[in-house]
Amino acid sequence: MRSISKYSVTLTLFVAVLIIFSSCGSRRNMVYLQQDSTQISSLYEQYVPKIQINDILTIVVTAADPKVTAPFNPVSTMTSSNLSQQVDLALRPTYTVDGQGYITLPLLGKVHVAGLTRVEAIEKIRLELSQYIKDPGVNMNFNNFRVSVLGEVARPGSFILPTERATVLEALGMAGDLTIRGVRQNVLLIREVNGQKTMHRLDLTQQNTLNSPYYYLAQNDVIYVEPNKAQINSSKLGANTNIIISIASLLITVISVLTR
Template sequence: MTNIQFRMLPIFLFLGLVFIMSSCGSRKSMVYMQPDSTAINSIYEQHIPTIQSNDILTISVSATDPKATLPFNLMNTFSSSMTANTDLALRPTYTVDQEGNIDFPVLGKVKLGGLTRVEAIKVLKEKLSSYIVDPGVNMNFTNFRVSILGEVARPGSFILPTERVTVLEALGMAGDLTIRGVRNNVLVIREVNGEKTMSRLDLTKQDVLNSPYYYLAQNDVVYVEPNKAQINNSKLGANTNIIISIAGLLITVISVLTR
């Protein structure tokens, strides 16, 4: 080994260490829904989100005679000055209380907690039938929000236009997992009747389609943890100055000793 090669040895060792610590995962750890013998029996109807306390609902009532619906459609006072395109945003909202009730015009307290959106619409239609002939009810969640955190391109909270959303669709809204995200251990945190529950999903396997957490519920939090390479890189980044100083010192010492 020449003097030059000997002097460069610490640099090569340092670069090799960086390469090893930042190496990428295998195809098996990166690809979604890898085929296997798992039977897929996921049915959305088995996992439909239900109305919970503190949910905010927009509800509008329709009928052949629009005048009959007026007492049940209390529009905002400034709605007349707005355009028709903003009508949805101006519909009255109803907050579900801790007992699962909403305070609906004329009808008073109506129990909707624990029901799906379709079931809640049916309940309102039955009650409104005493006042309106063949009533129609339109209901939507206005606070159906999920939060995506961790190793995704665009972490944040997202308000969804529908309650039918899968974990893959939510991750897509966040720009998908980064190359550094762990795909086989995605955490979903959910609150059910005031209690926090957690489940970990393996997105690399088809069996994830059968999980009750595959379809998200309102206020779910999805967390994608970093892989080992990213964790090691963060440690390396924090100690980069120290490592460079040590490497420089070693090179200087070797240069002096080999003169």
């Protein structure tokens, strides 16, 4: 009976070790943007997304006299104060950037906007409109600023962002944040630049990530969070780990009964 009792103790310790190693984690591996001596840059303008081919832009022309803007807003003239904001946005004129980087505007014709920031494109169109309208205003927004978040996040998927001033952390927040199994030190960002796919790694546990040119997102970025080693190992074992623990627990129970 004494040997059985020792065996019971051994099994108990074995199960305890399994549980501890399966549940323990390091703060260094989990906490975002850990404090260090990094100087944080606030120069977002360095990383503003540029307009790309196939982007869809919503453009609305404004002026002191709304009547003079009618030719430039062929759809928005249908809106009224009774329409909901969602319907109003749906009726605003949109323009797709063609393969040569142009959009075609009423009366103005083709205007090259690819490679410009949203602010630069607004100013260019505003100057063109000055031929027809006194002190024109231009409102422009991306209509397809989409990013995809994959891997070890709570809700993977594609998301349309309301503004181009979006960060990796904001996109991860929309995806429900990383799971406990996601590797925060090696988040992959895939970006298309001039038709070529580029890959970049971000360490979300380091403050220096805030200074990365890839911290701010561009349209069609893909973020991938890889699983940690524990998750990879558990996928190899499948349900076997739970089965082993269950069997060990059952054996301990049986042994405890027999040694009474």
